[in-house]
Every structure is written in C-alpha cells, then in structure tokens.
Amino acid sequence: MLSIVIKLEVLLWKPHHIRLTSTELGGLWANYIADSMFICVYKYYLAKVEDDEIKQIIEHALDLAQQHVQVVTKIFNEEGHAVPLGFTENDVHMDAPRLFSDEYFLSFTKHMTKGALVTYSTILPHAFRNDMREHFMSCISSTMELFNKTTNLLLSKGLEVRSPYIPYLQEVDMVEKQHFLAGWWGKQRPLTAIEITHLYSNIQTNHMGTALITGFGQVAKNDDIRDYFRRGKEIAKKQIQVFSKYLHDNDLPVPVTWDAEVQDITEPPFSDKLMLYMISMMTAAGMGNYGTALSASPRRDLSADYVRLQGEIGLYGEDGLNLQIKHAWMERPPHATDRDQLMK
Numbered sequence: 001m002l003s004i005v006i007k008l009e010v011l012l013w014k015p016h017h018i019r020l021t022s023t024e025l026g027g028l029w030a031n032y033i034a035d036s037m038f039i040c041v042y043k044y045y046l047a048k049v050e051d052d053e054i055k056q057i058i059e060h061a062l063d064l065a066q067q068h069v070q071v072v073t074k075i076f077n078e079e080g081h082a083v084p085l086g087f088t089e090n091d092v093h094m095d096a097p098r099l100f101s102d103e104y105f106l107s108f109t110k111h112m113t114k115g116a117l118v119t120y121s122t123i124l125p126h127a128f129r130n131d132m133r134e135h136f137m138s139c140i141s142s143t144m145e146l147f148n149k150t151t152n153l154l155l156s157k158g159l160e161v162r163s164p165y166i167p168y169l170q171e172v173d174m175v176e177k178q179h180f181l182a183g184w185w186g187k188q189r190p191l192t193a194i195e196i197t198h199l200y201s202n203i204q205t206n207h208m209g210t211a212l213i214t215g216f217g218q219v220a221k222n223d224d225i226r227d228y229f230r231r232g233k234e235i236a237k238k239q240i241q242v243f244s245k246y247l248h249d250n251d252l253p254v255p256v257t258w259d260a261e262v263q264d265i266t267e268p269p270f271s272d273k274l275m276l277y278m279i280s281m282m283t284a285a286g287m288g289n290y291g292t293a294l295s296a297s298p299r300r301d302l303s304a305d306y307v308r309l310q311g312e313i314g315l316y317g318e319d320g321l322n323l324q325i326k327h328a329w330m331e332r333p334p335h336a337t338d339r340d341q342l343m344k
Helices: 002-012 022-048 052-079 102-126 130-156 193-219 223-249 272-295 300-326
Strands: none
Touching: 022 052, 022 102, 022 130, 022 272, 052 102, 052 130, 102 130, 102 193, 102 272, 193 223, 193 272, 223 272, 223 300, 272 300
C-alpha cells in the first residue's frame, strides 16, 4: 500500500518553477535592448559592405544578435514578463548612403565584441538557473568565436594595430622603493606592461568613439542631439591627448585615428534614438574601462587622471540619459517594488 502511495506521489509531482533573479532579469533585458540595436546596425552595414570577407563577419554578427533576441523573447514570454520595445525597423533607414567604410565596420565589430565579453562575464557569475547559465555561457562562447574571426581578419588585412613591444625581463626584480608609486614630481618610473595595455586600449576605444560620434553628429536631426555629439567628440579628443602623453613620454607608439573612415554625408542611417543609445552605451563602457585601468595603475599621476576623466565622462553620460528621458526614448528597466508608494 505504501509503495502505491509513493508511486502516485511521484506521478503527481511537478518540478518547482524557479523565478528569475534580479540579475538574470536585468541581464536578459539589457541583452535584448543591445542586440535589438545591433540588428538594426548590422542590417544597415550588410546593405553597404562591399568586401566579401568583411561581409561574412557582419553576417555572423547579425546572426548572433538575432539569435539572442529570439532566446530572450522566448524566455520572457514563458515567464510572463513584458518583452522590451528596444529598437525596430523604424530606427534604421536602409536607403541612407554609406556613413562609414568597410574597414570601420570591421573594427567596430571587434570593439563591440570586446564590450560584450565583459558584459556577459559580469552577469554569468551571478546567474543561478541552469538555463540562464547556459544562455550566458553560450553568449560568451559565440562572441569569443566572432572576436577571434574579426581579429584574424583585421590582422590579415593589416588593419589591426598591436600594442607596443617592451623588453623581456631577464631576471626577477623586487620593488624596493616607494618611488614605484610616485608620479607627480621628479623623474617617473617607466610604465608597467599593464599600464601600457590600458592606456593603449583606452586610446583605441576613444579613437573608435570619436569616428562614430563624428558620423552621428553629421546626420542627427535634433539640434540638442547634434550638440551633445559635438561635445562628446571634444571630450574624447582631449582624453586621447592625456593618455597619449604618457606613451610619448615613454617613447611608445600611439594608436592611429579612424576619422578618415567617416564619409561626408548628412542623411541619417539611424534614428536619433538609436544613435544616442549607442553613444550612451559606449560612454558607460568607457567608465568601466577607466575603473579597471585605475585599479591596475599604481602610479599616482596616472590613477589621478583616470579618476578625473572618469568623472568627466560620467557627467557626460548623465546628460545623455537626460536627453533620452527628455525625448521619451528611455525604457524603464526591471526594478524593485516601491513599497512606500503602495502604502500611500
């Protein structure tokens, strides 16, 4: 009799449904918004690209973005969570002339995969449901594949600029003086390999952003958005000068600009909403990059510059969010319940 009861309970038992955590919800939501934007961007790139090898990279990037949007849509529908609006066909104008060169399309993709890998790697350790961990691990794996293909193509075309070479250490040497941390007066120690890495990377990212925001500034329709892009261009140029001085002082090369890859057109390929969101996304990524660089830069003058410049782009980013709110372009992300409001 007992065995019959146990078998009946097994037949009637249903697995407990585990709700998505705030991290999982937030990660999926941001994943959808960003990839719905990239679908618009890469559809436009695909319509303009001429180089067959670069075209394959763009097709790959578009396919990944579409897959991610489909997966997140399915999860949100199953969970009874509203699917974000994100970006749609109304945010891209396929008939607009080419704004950037094929080479810029390729380098843009490399920089976007770098940012995506950081984002996915940040979310993954805080995901608990098995399907969530599998999704973000899949995102990392597929993005790594695209990153490698893009890097290989940039190298084969002579477009990838390697970070500077420095001498190999011939023996182990311990730091014995506090001067290792100094950086405001007198002779400074040479930059470490990690400090060079972050300086070089941040210059490259700012060059990429300068070209992007220059193109967007040419085609934006709203005056306040155009003014915002012009201001961003000046900030990026100034910060490039700050970082470049450190490399120059150490007799190290500085990455080249991408400004020449922007075409002289004024007809917008994207909506102001999409362009402003992309710049806001890159500004937020820049703040994260500076924070990482700060933690890895013991020289006081270098760390002080990272703090100062991070604050500058932080204020710029806040102004970008205010513009999104002003034009009713900002979707409210998943958020906690306002208990005080419910009790009124």
